[in-house]
Amino acid sequence: MKYVIIIPDGCADEPLEALQGQTPLQAAKLPNMDAIAAAGAVGRANNTPAHLPAGSEVANLCLLGYDPDVYFTGRAPLEAAAQGIELGPDDWAVRCNLVTIEDQIMVDFTAGHISTPEATELLALAQKELLKDYKGPGKFEFVPGVSYRNLLIYRGEAGTPPPFSKETRTSAPHDLTDLPVTDDFPRGPGSAFLQRLMDDSGELFRGSNVNQKRIQEGNSPATNLWLWGLGKAPQLPSFQSRHGVSGVMITAVDLLRGIAALVGWPRIEVEGATGYLDTDYVAKGKAAVEALRDYDVVCVHIEAPDEASHEGRHDAKIEALQQIDQHIVGPLREALSAAGEHRILVTPDHPTPCGTKKHSHGMVPFAISGTGITPDSASTYDEVSAGNSEWSLAAGWDLMGQFIVSKSR
Structure with missing residues (x-):
């Protein structure tokens, strides 16, 4: 079984007057993400417990299946791990x-x-x-x-x-x-x-x-x-020890590089990946497709939607989402269709509304399709579609076990 996780960082949003009451996910043309929703199922997950920071440091640990109340010690130690900086017990x-x-x-x-x-x-x-x-x-x-x-x-x-x-x-x-x-x-x-x-x-x-x-x-x-x-440095059990599969991370952001290092994943550095709106979406998509040959789980993180939200630019957020859909989600869907048994998951880590320009707590929409996933009635990937689903996880760290383990809901 091959697994793909695509994280369009901060893509969950709120209805905007400038978009006639739609969210950027609703307003964007996302044929590949919508196809995942139509072929599989959508739902909601909470990766940002109310008593913890509503940031990527907590949300991405949750998304990868780690309870932050057990494993989160702060953001900076995760980024130190990305640079190969070892922290001793008193550091x-x-x-x-x-x-x-x-x-x-x-x-x-x-x-x-x-x-x-x-x-x-x-x-x-x-x-x-x-x-x-x-x-x-x-x-x-x-x-x-x-x-x-x-x-x-x-x-x-x-x-x-x-x-x-x-x-x-x-x-x-x-x-x-x-x-x-x-x-x-x-x-x-x-x-x-x-x-x-x-x-x-x-x-x-x-x-x-x-x-x-x-x-x-x-x-x-x-x-x-x-x-x-x-x-201080967290102690994370490896992803493979928890799920029995190997993984790799593709990202331009040190936080995700650090989490990958701590859970035992190597990272693929893509030339032209900037962690900003000008990132090379095509190159990231090609690198992810190539990585499917060598790894059970390929995780692609894209920071651009979050950056657009922090700047309050819904137009840039829509453009970033459409680039992700065309150049990352599309090629990976095509590659997986020829790979036999597989599953693909699209989900942000946390909401970042353009209206507030900052991260927020709350549910995020996800879409899953592939082997063993029973299709539901959803036809689009967005906040409203996910809000109508019965698949709702108050503890976001439970999602990874349901995604990796060969069983449907």
């Missing part, structure tokens, strides 16, 4: 965005999609200046990632508490677009150190060569570090 990872804040408003959580070389230069400056007077326990290191997505790694000392804790509360910057940030700096026990780094970065970056050049070129400056998602 922590902290997610470090480069952002644009003006008059205490989160203008851009990507700092204008700052380039990786520019981000690397700013982090080197932060390492030199912001940490030079640190005399607490352990050591800190800023680690560049891709563009605005970076990490702060803390190497702890056994028996000595770090300058923050699991009670330290932080906020995801992508949920603050166009909103005041004054009340969203780190709060609670252990927050003072992170707050100080974020505050001091504003003064440090203001006169940096990187930002002076970006301003001259008409680009958004990286005004601040934004620290969030801290945690």
Whole structure:
């Protein structure tokens, strides 16, 4: 049996007045996703428990079958795993965005999609200046990632508490677009150190060569570090030990790369995959089809719909969905039809409404077809169709067992 999982990140949405009351999924032309729904079944799953962050870190663990109340320790450790950074029992990872804040408003959580070389230069400056007077326990290191997505790694000392804790509360910057940030700096026990780094970065970056050049070129400056998602390394049992099948991940996002590494999946890096709206959909589709030869489970994650939602661009979201349908879902459906027994699943991780520009809790629609799946009456893949289904999973992590195990509902 071959399995394909396609994750159009954040594609679940709400009815929009600009779309005459339709959601982007309803408004988009998605013949391949609709064909999966028509040939199989649709349903709803909740990947974002109300007491946990409504973000990709929780939602994708759920989607792959891991109960976040058991396995979730924070977002940053997942991204550290993507970079091959091993965290010891006393070590922590902290997610470090480069952002644009003006008059205490989160203008851009990507700092204008700052380039990786520019981000690397700013982090080197932060390492030199912001940490030079640190005399607490352990050591800190800023680690560049891709563009605005970076990490702060803390190497702890056994028996000595770090300058923050699991009670330290932080906020995801992508949920603050166009909103005041004054009340969203780190709060609670252990927050003072992170707050100080974020505050001091504003003064440090203001006169940096990187930002002076970006301003001259008409680009958004990286005004601040934004620290969030801290945690220690999780302990995840391998996907194969739980389901008896091997898998592979295709993604341009470190979070998904990290989850893949922790569950024992290799990753296929696709040239032209950017994690943004300009990603090479064709190349990702071709890579996924080729991977079917070597793996039981091929998982393709596409960040573009989520990015469009964060920018409040329903037109870009529709275009991204149509590109996914044509260049990823279509070729995989065709390849599976010649592969014998198979199943295919299309589902986002969480909702990201264009109206709010941020992740939200709530059910997401999924569509499954293939061997052993009893067709229902659905003919389209969207929120309304799924809402009419009797297949509803309050615990999203239950879906993977129903998808992989050779049995219908």
